[in-house]
Every structure is written in structure tokens, then in C-alpha cells.
Amino acid sequence: MAEAFISYSRKDKEFVKRLYEALKQQKRDIWVDWEGIPSTADWRKEIYEGIESTDNFIFIISPNSVVSKVCREEIEHARKHNKRLVPIVWQYTEGVHPELAKINYIFFEESNDFEEALQSLLKALDTDLAHVKQHTRLIMRALEWDQKKRNNSYLLEGSELEEVEQWFTKGAGKEPLITPLQQEYIGESRKAQRVRHRTRFIALTSGLVISTGLAIVAAIGWKEAINQRIEAQKSELRALISASDARFTSNRNTIDALIEGLKAGKKLKELDKVQVNILDAFIEGLKAGKKLKELDKAKADIPIKEQQEVMKVLGQAVYWVRERDRLQGHSNYIQSVSFSPDGEAIATASGDNTVKLWDKQGRLLNTLKGHPDQVLSVSFSPDSQILASASYDGTVKLWKKDGNELKTFKKLNTAIRVVSFSHDGKILASGDEDGIVRLWNVQGQELNMLKGHTGTIYSLSFSHDDQILASASYDRTVKLWNKDGKQLKTLEKQDSTVTSVSFSSDDTLASASLSGTVKLWNPDGKFLSSLKRSEPQSSPIYSVSFSPDGHTLATANNDNSVTLWQRNGQELTTFTGHSGGVNQVTFSPDGRTLASASQDKTVKLWQIDRPWQTILSGHQAGVNRVNFSPDGKEIATASDDGTVKLWNQQGKQIKSLKKISNSKIWDVNFSPDGQIIAAVSSNEGVVRLWNRQGQLLNILLKHSDRIQSVSFSPDSKIIATSSDDKTVKLWNQQGQLLKTLNHNAAVYSVSFSRDGKIIATSSEDKTVKLWNQQGQLLRTLNHNAAVYSVSFSPDSQALASAGADDRVKLWQIDGRAIGSLDGHLAAIWQVTFSPDGQMIATASDDKTVKLWHKDGTLIITLTGHGGEVNGISFSPDGKTLVSGSKDGTAILWNVENLTLDNLMGRGCDWLHDYLANNSQGQSDLCDGVKTQAKY
The missing domain is CATH 2.130.10.10 (YVTN repeat-like/Quinoprotein amine dehydrogenase)
Incomplete structure (x- = not known):
């Protein structure tokens, strides 16, 4: 396995060759693609395998690499497997991937001393070396198991499993973090080990009633098996505690920490019960009361520290979780999300050319197929009966709520980026890449063409009385139009692309831009105030949305986060947990839930209020x-x-x-x-x-x-x-x-x-x-x-x-x-x-x-x-x-x-909808747990 994979733009090849030779002289094994193999499936597979098999992912930052689609795909694959990222600056530029921007750069610019920078790079590669190498070994084993259809013969066992569990426990919170696949691999390995011990149980007990002498011999073997089983479960418990703590540290608001905490709580309860179950089975099998004392010694003596740690990780997950559910099923970026006005359905639009309809519990109802290209926007009619979708294919389609296609509007020669219904449901507005806003009736007739922008239209919003339509554009402006298509005003030009506009219930207008700023305007276009994140200030904002009562705003951020704001500009909280930029945010009609659509192919549903905090x-x-x-x-x-x-x-x-x-x-x-x-x-x-x-x-x-x-x-x-x-x-x-x-x-x-x-x-x-x-x-x-x-x-x-x-x-x-x-x-x-x-x-x-x-x-x-x-x-x-x-x-x-049972009940209540639709082998997580009142 190589020490590092180098991701770079072919235009920077000369610098990369120099760096590669310098690393080779230091006897470092480096994976780099020199030849620029044509983009076939085999080529991509080879690149991805190279990333997976190396300990570090070195990214060469330059104006060429930050705009390269291939480089971005390589970054995303490295992030998927939690590879340690090492950003090297060859030519400084803006627009660096947010995950790289978080990390201290190593500067190899012409003005920097190459040898000094090289030593900094070597030091970075050698940091936590044992942890990183074990991470790579484990991801390779886990991927092999996954590729072999999860055949049990590829699982870890014995001392190898124990070593990995110890590594996992000691390395909790260390970079690179463990991936979900690695964690699942360890869990399945431990589960298979338990099955082997259980099989030994059965073998040892099959002849127990033959004689007292044989019973004693079997009891000794059984006791050993019991101890092994208990110790195995303790190891699993410690691993679960570490997993929950690490996920909480990384993203406290997401479901993941709560799931790991519940697993730890469930494991603790299993360990409490294992002594009773084993005792009962042994007493029934042996009918030998004299062995009771020996078996008492086999009780699961769970250290108080582990019990307290379970309460801590489960408690922190329960108190801080805000992600209520997760919509998963698209195979490409999710561009848009929309709640039906009656609150009963959610629509998602994706780069996989489909629209998906979900009920409010997160259950997939329908997949709408008909667009031959990426779907960029969805919008429900006010009566919730019709859904409009806009696509790169140049069309707007109307669909019934049951998923049947109603109509396809006239095809344009340009991609349609956004579509939005008026509040009375009579008009549908669309915005395209040519900078034109079109107004349509629901029969598909074009009513008006609104010209004035000089760049792509990214967002549209109607005022609540439908008298004003706001449009946001690549040309850095927001324009206000009346319902007849007359331009009323162009708002003060901003310093970067305006990505989103949203009217509040009192018709205050919010606009968001790639500069990371939200601006508030009155309906006449007068500037009121600005909202700017405290950190990171420059992260682009892709979407802004008002809550139904107009008191709160949400922004979708390029750094994979969602921020909630008060109208006065105070940041309320930031939700983290997406693994890709967030493209859109929208509130549910009752204002209790916020949906965020992301480049990580998921929609997260966040609960605004906190039931326990x-x-x-x-x-x-x-x-x-x-x-x-x-x-x-x-x-x-x-x-x-x-x-x-x-x-x-x-x-x-x-x-x-x-x-x-x-x-x-x-x-x-x-x-x-x-x-x-x-x-x-x-x-x-x-x-x-x-x-x-x-x-x-x-x-x-x-x-x-x-x-x-x-x-x-x-x-x-x-x-x-x-x-x-x-x-x-x-x-x-x-x-x-x-x-x-x-x-x-x-x-x-x-x-x-x-x-x-x-x-x-x-x-x-x-x-x-x-x-x-x-x-x-x-x-x-x-x-x-x-x-x-x-x-x-x-x-x-x-x-x-x-x-x-x-x-x-x-x-x-x-x-x-x-x-x-x-x-x-x-x-x-x-x-x-x-x-x-x-x-x-x-x-x-x-x-x-x-x-x-x-x-x-x-x-x-x-x-x-x-x-x-x-x-x-x-x-x-x-x-x-x-x-x-x-x-x-x-x-x-x-x-x-505050008991273990109560915390598990709270957690299982919270996860009810998620587990019903996204169980992924966790459907039994809450079996036997007494739940509380639903929230």
C-alpha cells in the first residue's frame, strides 16, 4: 500500500513530477497517474482503487485543479473513505473545496523554500502513522468484504479482531475518522464471532445430561465460552461508546451519534441480561445446583466506567440531536427539495434525472421518471395536488401527486434552473440559463417573457400577495417584477452571484450570494440589513428560506452546513452533518422541520425545536x-x-x-x-x-x-x-x-x-x-x-x-x-x-x-x-x-x-421514522424498548 495518492491537474504536471521525485528520494511510495488514461470505467476504477489503497490524499491546489471536475470527484472519493487530506498550494487560488480549506496548507509556491516545504509535508505524512496505516488496511479489508457480497469468510476474527477493536477505541476522534463501512465491518465481524461462541455453547451442552462427570467437564468448557462471549461483548460495547463519542464530536446534531449511542445502550442492557440468561440456560441444562457458584463467577462484571460512558454518549446524543430523518435513495446530487403546502409530502429533484416523492414520515412513495437530464428544481402547487419540475433538458413537467405525468411544457433550447408556483396557483414562473424568466399558466401556455438579466436565473420567489416576483441571477443582481411582467426595480448590485431569494410572510425579501452574505430588503427594494456568518465568513451560500412565521431564516452553505438565523442577524445555530455542499433549504408548512438537500445525495430533515433542551x-x-x-x-x-x-x-x-x-x-x-x-x-x-x-x-x-x-x-x-x-x-x-x-x-x-x-x-x-x-x-x-x-x-x-x-x-x-x-x-x-x-x-x-x-x-x-x-x-x-x-x-x-431505559426510550421515539425507512440492518435496534410520548 502506497503512502500517498497525488491528485492534480494535468496542467500542473511539471511541478508534480518534481514533487514526486523528491518524495521518491526520501523512499516514499507514492501513487500518481502520469498518463492521463481516457475516462473509461476501468480508468475510474483504477483511480478509485489507488485512493482507497493509500494512507494519505495529497491535493495540489492551483487555479487549474480547483475547477477540474475529475479532481473534485477524486476529493469526494477520498472523503467518502475518510482519507487523511493533505492540501499543497502550488499556485494560491480561491474556490478550494471546503474540506481542504479547513486544513493548514503546505505552501510549495515558487516564493517558498522547496526543501523546507518538503520537510513539512514529510512531517504531515508521518503524523499518527500507525493509526493511518491501520485505517488503510481496514478500509481495504472492508471493501474486499463488501465487494465479495459480504461473505463471512472475509471477516475479522480472533486476535486480529481484538487488535482492530482496540485500535478503534484508542483512536476515537483521531483523523482520519472511521468510515461507516469500516464500522459495519467491525460490527459484523464481532457478530460472527458471537455466533461461533454460541455454536460452541450448543456443542458443549449437547451431552450434558449423560453424567455428572461429563457435566463438570462441560461446565468448565462452557464457563470459558461464557467468559469469551462476555469479553467479546464488552469489547463491542467499548467500540460503540467510542463511535458515538466520535460522531458527536464531529456532528452533534445528526442522527448518527444517537444511533451509536442507542447501540451502546442496547449492548449495555444485553450485558446486564447475559448473566441471567446464561444462568437460566445452564441450570435447566445441567440440573446441577452445585455448579451455580461457579457460574455466578461468570456473570458479566461490567465496569462502572463503561456504564457511565454509555449514559454519557447516549445522553449527549439525545440532548443534541436535531436531525429527525434522512431521505436516501437518489444516486446523484439532490438539487432541490419542496414540502407540499398540506405538509403531507416532500419532493426531491436530483442529478440522477428523477424526482422522488416521499411522505412526511420519510417513506418513498414514487419515483417520477421522464426527464432525460438532471432535474434542477421542484415546486408544489398551493393545493398540494400538482408538482412542477424543471430540468437541464429544457422542459418543465407537471405531475399529479400520485406520480402520474400531467403535462410537459414547450421545450426550450436552454436548461431551466428553477420553477415556482404563485401563491394563488394560477401562474408558474421558470428561470433559465439564458437569463430569462417566463410566466406560464398551468395549461402550459407561455404568458410572458421577462428579459433583463444577463446571466443564469438561479432562484424565484413570489410575494405573498403575488404582486411581486423576485429573481436572482448570476449577473449579481436581484430584480423585482410585477405580475404582468414589468420590471419594477433592480436591487443594488452585489459583489458576487446571487444564488437565492425568498419572501417572508410580511414580504421582507432575503437574498443570498456566493460571497456568503444574506441581505434583507423591504418590498420596495430598500436595503434593510445584512446577515453574515461569523465563521467561515467567505463560504458561499446557495439557498435562503424564511420560516412560515417570518421570524427565522435558514441558509444552505457550501461548507456542508445549514445555519439558522434570527431576523436581527443573530446566528441561532449551525447544523453540520452533510458530507457535501447544501444546495437548498426549505421549511415545512408548520415551521417545525427544516429540509436540506445536499450534494451528498441525501435530504436531512432537522427538527427546529429541541424537546429535551x-x-x-x-x-x-x-x-x-x-x-x-x-x-x-x-x-x-x-x-x-x-x-x-x-x-x-x-x-x-x-x-x-x-x-x-x-x-x-x-x-x-x-x-x-x-x-x-x-x-x-x-x-x-x-x-x-x-x-x-x-x-x-x-x-x-x-x-x-x-x-x-x-x-x-x-x-x-x-x-x-x-x-x-x-x-x-x-x-x-x-x-x-x-x-x-x-x-x-x-x-x-x-x-x-x-x-x-x-x-x-x-x-x-x-x-x-x-x-x-x-x-x-x-x-x-x-x-x-x-x-x-x-x-x-x-x-x-x-x-x-x-x-x-x-x-x-x-x-x-x-x-x-x-x-x-x-x-x-x-x-x-x-x-x-x-x-x-x-x-x-x-x-x-x-x-x-x-x-x-x-x-x-x-x-x-x-x-x-x-x-x-x-x-x-x-x-x-x-x-x-x-x-x-x-x-x-x-x-x-x-x-x-435520567435512566438508561428512559434515554433509550427518548432515542427510539426520535428515530422511529428513520428506522422504519432506513434501517440498513438496524431494524431491531429498538426492539423491546419502552418508548415515550411521540415528539
């Missing part, structure tokens, strides 16, 4: 603390941007408390009676108070140094503040100082017991101190490092403290240590009990939240924040947890009934 976005800097109001109706967030924001449980911002200064807000808390909100203006050394209506009260609580936290007594009459000045101060609601409590260093946290009898304080001096209401010190509890947080249990009989030593300590109220919670990988900023006292939540610098049983057993690790998690708070009913992070967001998590 809500993200609070709006702060311009990190979120330091979060707190629920006593009635659970509001959440307060305190941020480094100097604001306190109030939100409802649906994630909508209710108000932002008046910003007084540029000081960071480090803590925020509601009084237990719900009447006062206190916020720490840290840099100023003051706490400010607001009433529940958001009015600032004329009360300041001051320290001589930065304030860290604020807390209320259970009766709301006393306010406690902790500070870097080494003190805790107790105040009444009028701002009068009642008492000062002292530490030997900065005090980070202060908390009242629920019965109000004890105050706990935690400090940089590595202690927790307990005080009575009169301010007398009761006892001191010691940590090994600074203590950042302390919290009482609801019954006031226990407390938890956490800090810089990455662990939580649990104490009885009398000061006796009763346990610790270990598992975080960095400092813990906050610890809190659930309202019923059954759970403990922790927020950490390691970017995770962990939930624990009160006995110290880890329930689940919540991942997904992009920065340190600074604060957490339970809702009064304990069903929701809010976390605030340095990444500028707060997240509401549904934490009700």
Missing part, C-alpha cells in the same frame, strides 16, 4: 451564574457583558435589567419570596437590588474588594455577600450591615441551610466554615485546595463543597465527612442539590455538568458547552437544570427520570 442565547460574553425564580417561571443569567437577563422556560428573553456600568456581573439570585433580584457587580465591589418588575432599588451593598457571590436567607430577610476582602457580610433588605464573618483569604461562596439555622462559607483558604445565625463559628471543614462552592441538602442535614481540587466533598451537618464525588477533570465552580435531595449537580472547568445520585454514583455527564461551565440551578420541581457557560450561553436540560 433549550439554549438561551443573547449574552455578548460568558455567563457566570444562573438561577431559577422561586416559582420556576423565570431564569436569571449573569454575564461578563455587564447584564442580567431574565428568560422564560421556553427560552425567550423577557427583559434585560438596566445596565449600570461596564462591570462584570458575577452572580445573580432571587429572594425566596420572589420579590427581589440581587446581582453582584463584581469589579465595583457592590451588590445591586431590583424588584421583580426590573426596577433598580436605591440600595447598594458594598465591600472593599471584588464581590464573589450573593445569597438570601430562607425568609428573605437577610442578604449575605462574600468577597475577596476575606469577609462575608450579612445585611437586611434596607442595606444595613448586620454582621461580618471572617476568613483568611477570599470568600467565594455563601449559603444558608434550608431551615435558616446555619450559614456555610467557602474560601480560597481551603476551608468551609459553618456559622450560626448570630455569626458564631461552629466548625471548620478542610479541603486540599480553594473551595469555590458550598450547598446544603434540602433537609439541612448534609452539605456539599467543591473547588479547585476537582472533587466534591459530602459532609454531615456535624462536620463528619461522608463521601466524595470524583470524575471531573478540572476545577468545579458550583455544586447544588436537587429540590428533593436525590441528586447533586456539579459545574466544572472541564466544560461539563455532571449529575450524581446522593450516594455519590454518577448518573450522567452533560456535554455540549463550548467553554467552562460556571453555574447551575435546578427548577423548583427538579425537572429542569439550567447551566451557564463561558461560551456565552445558558442551557435548559430536561433531567427528569
Whole structure:
């Protein structure tokens, strides 16, 4: 197997020869096609086999290669098999494939030192060498198995299988990532191994009842087989955990991570059951109770770490998945997707010359064949009964919803790029590569020809009253026309091709371009605002679409992603998971689903709302603390941007408390009676108070140094503040100082017991101190490092403290240590009990939240924040947890009934439609799983 395949344009052959010779001198085995064999099937097969059999894919970037169709096909084949991509710049240019653009270039331009660049290339080729070579070996084995009709004789077994599983587990998340085919190959190999062990089971038990002596001998053999079977399943479990984690890291919103998480959950449950099933079978077979003790030792002793990892990967997949279903079946790029207005059907148009009709559950209803060339656009009539399709063949066709062809419009001598029905269904507009917009009636008569553009028409959109038609063109303009075909206005010329236009429900017009910008205009063509992605800014946008209510926009991006926006330009989220550029996006009529059509030959259906999680976005800097109001109706967030924001449980911002200064807000808390909100203006050394209506009260609580936290007594009459000045101060609601409590260093946290009898304080001096209401010190509890947080249990009989030593300590109220919670990988900023006292939540610098049983057993690790998690708070009913992070967001998590069964039920509900239509050998994934209410 060669070390690298070189993909290049024939026009750059001289440079490639020099590079090839230099690599050969370094004794590197390189695959390169010098001859330019004619493009036959055999040639293509040879090229593809060359890519598959090499460890690295070197791409020579030049103006010639980035526009080469063959080069692009080679890139896509390398990506299909997750080959490590190594981009080399021979002549710098724009328009590089987005997957290559993500990677650091190695510059071999004439202005660069060739030998220095060569050393950089060699270093890149040698990085993670063992991992890359095993990846290549495994893809070759998997492809051979696939090409041999998946004959079991080509599967891995024994030590070879174990080595591959270990490689997979250790290499989770490493580039190149494992491919779906490789993963399936490993899974089938493990499955075949289990069958072999099961066969051995049967052979060993066939004569068990002959005699006790034989039974004992057989039992020993059976026990060995049991152990082998259990260990095999444990290996499979670890591989599934790694697969789910890797897929989540790569694309958290897609179905794939959830599927792998469910597989891990199912495997864990199988391992739980294997001991019982084997015991029952053995007892029935042997009728020898004396062997029970021996067989007890064969129980599947599943390490607690594996159980916790399953909960983590399954939990993160359930919480973050947004892809609800996937439409698969086209054999070429999908150019267009359209929902029927009644929401019952979805149409897709493809480069494979077909239109496919699907029901809303993702089941294929019909494949419409009739176009002899690529189908570029589809559009439903307002009554959902007719579908129009436009093709490279120069025709528009009308189809019944049942798939029967109704009519073919007059053939043009140019490709028709787009077709769109008016809202009253009387007019059909088409746009072609000659830059002409045509208006037709549904009988196929041409009503009007709209001339004015000087380049291909890529998109058309009618205003909701059908008085205006907008057209987007290669000539970098958007034109507005009336229904009679008169040109009303040409919008300000843009700096690149305009790819898409879309009217909102209030007739605001959005236009998207290859420059990566969305512009908003009023119906008269007046510019309103721009939307531009934060990263990568220059990625072309192929499509823009408004949600039915007009509040949200979606864009289809060339970098394989979909972005959701608010009208004000705020990016809400980006969906990743496609493996090719996204050609079109469109919302379902109810606005709950977004469809994206991609060059990867799939349509993904994304659910807009999150059933088990809500993200609070709006702060311009990190979120330091979060707190629920006593009635659970509001959440307060305190941020480094100097604001306190109030939100409802649906994630909508209710108000932002008046910003007084540029000081960071480090803590925020509601009084237990719900009447006062206190916020720490840290840099100023003051706490400010607001009433529940958001009015600032004329009360300041001051320290001589930065304030860290604020807390209320259970009766709301006393306010406690902790500070870097080494003190805790107790105040009444009028701002009068009642008492000062002292530490030997900065005090980070202060908390009242629920019965109000004890105050706990935690400090940089590595202690927790307990005080009575009169301010007398009761006892001191010691940590090994600074203590950042302390919290009482609801019954006031226990407390938890956490800090810089990455662990939580649990104490009885009398000061006796009763346990610790270990598992975080960095400092813990906050610890809190659930309202019923059954759970403990922790927020950490390691970017995770962990939930624990009160006995110290880890329930689940919540991942997904992009920065340190600074604060957490339970809702009064304990069903929701809010976390605030340095990444500028707060997240509401549904934490009700977090068990393996419940998470699997949630996951199987989510995947119901997908598994029904895309099972691919996974139809039994949810067998026996008790599902929840459908979402």
C-alpha cells in the first residue's frame, strides 16, 4: 500500500513530477497517474482503487485543479473513505473545496523554500502513522468484504479482531475518522464471532445430561465460552461508546451519534441480561445446583466506567440531536427539495434525472421518471395536488401527486434552473440559463417573457400577495417584477452571484450570494440589513428560506452546513452533518422541520425545536451564574457583558435589567419570596437590588474588594455577600450591615441551610466554615485546595463543597465527612442539590455538568458547552437544570427520570421514522424498548 495518492491537474504536471521525485528520494511510495488514461470505467476504477489503497490524499491546489471536475470527484472519493487530506498550494487560488480549506496548507509556491516545504509535508505524512496505516488496511479489508457480497469468510476474527477493536477505541476522534463501512465491518465481524461462541455453547451442552462427570467437564468448557462471549461483548460495547463519542464530536446534531449511542445502550442492557440468561440456560441444562457458584463467577462484571460512558454518549446524543430523518435513495446530487403546502409530502429533484416523492414520515412513495437530464428544481402547487419540475433538458413537467405525468411544457433550447408556483396557483414562473424568466399558466401556455438579466436565473420567489416576483441571477443582481411582467426595480448590485431569494410572510425579501452574505430588503427594494456568518465568513451560500412565521431564516452553505438565523442577524445555530455542499433549504408548512438537500445525495430533515433542551442565547460574553425564580417561571443569567437577563422556560428573553456600568456581573439570585433580584457587580465591589418588575432599588451593598457571590436567607430577610476582602457580610433588605464573618483569604461562596439555622462559607483558604445565625463559628471543614462552592441538602442535614481540587466533598451537618464525588477533570465552580435531595449537580472547568445520585454514583455527564461551565440551578420541581457557560450561553436540560431505559426510550421515539425507512440492518435496534410520548 502506497503512502500517498497525488491528485492534480494535468496542467500542473511539471511541478508534480518534481514533487514526486523528491518524495521518491526520501523512499516514499507514492501513487500518481502520469498518463492521463481516457475516462473509461476501468480508468475510474483504477483511480478509485489507488485512493482507497493509500494512507494519505495529497491535493495540489492551483487555479487549474480547483475547477477540474475529475479532481473534485477524486476529493469526494477520498472523503467518502475518510482519507487523511493533505492540501499543497502550488499556485494560491480561491474556490478550494471546503474540506481542504479547513486544513493548514503546505505552501510549495515558487516564493517558498522547496526543501523546507518538503520537510513539512514529510512531517504531515508521518503524523499518527500507525493509526493511518491501520485505517488503510481496514478500509481495504472492508471493501474486499463488501465487494465479495459480504461473505463471512472475509471477516475479522480472533486476535486480529481484538487488535482492530482496540485500535478503534484508542483512536476515537483521531483523523482520519472511521468510515461507516469500516464500522459495519467491525460490527459484523464481532457478530460472527458471537455466533461461533454460541455454536460452541450448543456443542458443549449437547451431552450434558449423560453424567455428572461429563457435566463438570462441560461446565468448565462452557464457563470459558461464557467468559469469551462476555469479553467479546464488552469489547463491542467499548467500540460503540467510542463511535458515538466520535460522531458527536464531529456532528452533534445528526442522527448518527444517537444511533451509536442507542447501540451502546442496547449492548449495555444485553450485558446486564447475559448473566441471567446464561444462568437460566445452564441450570435447566445441567440440573446441577452445585455448579451455580461457579457460574455466578461468570456473570458479566461490567465496569462502572463503561456504564457511565454509555449514559454519557447516549445522553449527549439525545440532548443534541436535531436531525429527525434522512431521505436516501437518489444516486446523484439532490438539487432541490419542496414540502407540499398540506405538509403531507416532500419532493426531491436530483442529478440522477428523477424526482422522488416521499411522505412526511420519510417513506418513498414514487419515483417520477421522464426527464432525460438532471432535474434542477421542484415546486408544489398551493393545493398540494400538482408538482412542477424543471430540468437541464429544457422542459418543465407537471405531475399529479400520485406520480402520474400531467403535462410537459414547450421545450426550450436552454436548461431551466428553477420553477415556482404563485401563491394563488394560477401562474408558474421558470428561470433559465439564458437569463430569462417566463410566466406560464398551468395549461402550459407561455404568458410572458421577462428579459433583463444577463446571466443564469438561479432562484424565484413570489410575494405573498403575488404582486411581486423576485429573481436572482448570476449577473449579481436581484430584480423585482410585477405580475404582468414589468420590471419594477433592480436591487443594488452585489459583489458576487446571487444564488437565492425568498419572501417572508410580511414580504421582507432575503437574498443570498456566493460571497456568503444574506441581505434583507423591504418590498420596495430598500436595503434593510445584512446577515453574515461569523465563521467561515467567505463560504458561499446557495439557498435562503424564511420560516412560515417570518421570524427565522435558514441558509444552505457550501461548507456542508445549514445555519439558522434570527431576523436581527443573530446566528441561532449551525447544523453540520452533510458530507457535501447544501444546495437548498426549505421549511415545512408548520415551521417545525427544516429540509436540506445536499450534494451528498441525501435530504436531512432537522427538527427546529429541541424537546429535551433549550439554549438561551443573547449574552455578548460568558455567563457566570444562573438561577431559577422561586416559582420556576423565570431564569436569571449573569454575564461578563455587564447584564442580567431574565428568560422564560421556553427560552425567550423577557427583559434585560438596566445596565449600570461596564462591570462584570458575577452572580445573580432571587429572594425566596420572589420579590427581589440581587446581582453582584463584581469589579465595583457592590451588590445591586431590583424588584421583580426590573426596577433598580436605591440600595447598594458594598465591600472593599471584588464581590464573589450573593445569597438570601430562607425568609428573605437577610442578604449575605462574600468577597475577596476575606469577609462575608450579612445585611437586611434596607442595606444595613448586620454582621461580618471572617476568613483568611477570599470568600467565594455563601449559603444558608434550608431551615435558616446555619450559614456555610467557602474560601480560597481551603476551608468551609459553618456559622450560626448570630455569626458564631461552629466548625471548620478542610479541603486540599480553594473551595469555590458550598450547598446544603434540602433537609439541612448534609452539605456539599467543591473547588479547585476537582472533587466534591459530602459532609454531615456535624462536620463528619461522608463521601466524595470524583470524575471531573478540572476545577468545579458550583455544586447544588436537587429540590428533593436525590441528586447533586456539579459545574466544572472541564466544560461539563455532571449529575450524581446522593450516594455519590454518577448518573450522567452533560456535554455540549463550548467553554467552562460556571453555574447551575435546578427548577423548583427538579425537572429542569439550567447551566451557564463561558461560551456565552445558558442551557435548559430536561433531567427528569435520567435512566438508561428512559434515554433509550427518548432515542427510539426520535428515530422511529428513520428506522422504519432506513434501517440498513438496524431494524431491531429498538426492539423491546419502552418508548415515550411521540415528539
